[in-house]
Amino acid sequence: MDLKVNDYTTDDDLTVINVEGEIDVYTAPKLREKLIDLVNKGKYHLLVDMEKVEFLDSTGLGVLVGGLKRVRAHDGSLELVCTQERILKIFRITGLTKVFGIFDSVDDAREHRKKQK
Amino acid sequence: MAPEIATVELTFSPLPVHVRTARLVATAVARRGGVEETLLDEVRLAVGEACSRAVEAHQQQCPAEPVRVALRDGADRFQVVVSDRVPNDDPAGTARGELAELAELNGDLNLGFAVIAGLADDVDISSTPSGVEITMSWPAKKD
Numbered sequence: 001m002d003l004k005v006n007d008y009t010t011d012d013d014l015t016v017i018n019v020e021g022e023i024d025v026y027t028a029p030k031l032r033e034k035l036i037d038l039v040n041k042g043k044y045h046l047l048v049d050m051e052k053v054e055f056l057d058s059t060g061l062g063v064l065v066g067g068l069k070r071v072r073a074h075d076g077s078l079e080l081v082c083t084q085e086r087i088l089k090i091f092r093i094t095g096l097t098k099v100f101g102i103f104d105s106v107d108d109a110r111e112h113r114k115k116q117k
Numbered sequence: 118m119a120p121e122i123a124t125v126e127l128t129f130s131p132l133p134v135h136v137r138t139a140r141l142v143a144t145a146v147a148r149r150g151g152v153e154e155t156l157l158d159e160v161r162l163a164v165g166e167a168c169s170r171a172v173e174a175h176q177q178q179c180p181a182e183p184v185r186v187a188l189r190d191g192a193d194r195f196q197v198v199v200s201d202r203v204p205n206d207d208p209a210g211t212a213r214g215e216l217a218e219l220a221e222l223n224g225d226l227n228l229g230f231a232v233i234a235g236l237a238d239d240v241d242i243s244s245t246p247s248g249v250e251i252t253m254s255w256p257a258k259k260d
Contacts, residue, residue, distance in 0.1 A: 055161070058166055
């Protein structure tokens, strides 16, 4: 299955990236390009919605870490929406649950963001 | 009488698009070999990680050589061996030079090995003069 990547920006300046499909060594470059493109356009607060991601490997993790580095260089943020246990397990194995904010829904992430302000 | 071991072998050109095929074949053979449904995701991911690493190594060193995957359906274990043909490669090393695109995607974090170690029930990584071999296995139940 191909990877589908779409984005929209909320009224509180959060860019939500909906990802659908398998993120692996073949498809990860597409997500990487999207993250780079958004940062180049000045979008520094990103929320990657992974609820429709069916598969994630270490290449996908590397792309997310790379995106996080890029937005942090601009005092930005990259957080995730994920409730799928099989995807969360990969974040736990690699210790990346400590690196990314992971929320149950886009609304939860936005609520958390409002409280931080 | 020794238990029968059925082996499925797969060779593929070192292209990222074929890693998905290797994952699918490994999962199908594991299912048929009696690996529990709850472990199939782990097999799929670990095999994908090992194949991604081999593809990366081949693209840098020997792009004409295929990556080999052997899927062995034994009496009580399902074993996967992913072999590359990059001699004396440091399996945990980072990519070198201009051909580091895949490693760059991975952020030089070597997360692949962390994932394999965290998922496979039993893992052995050996670097030999003929290449690197990653052997992983999971329990299998026979009816």
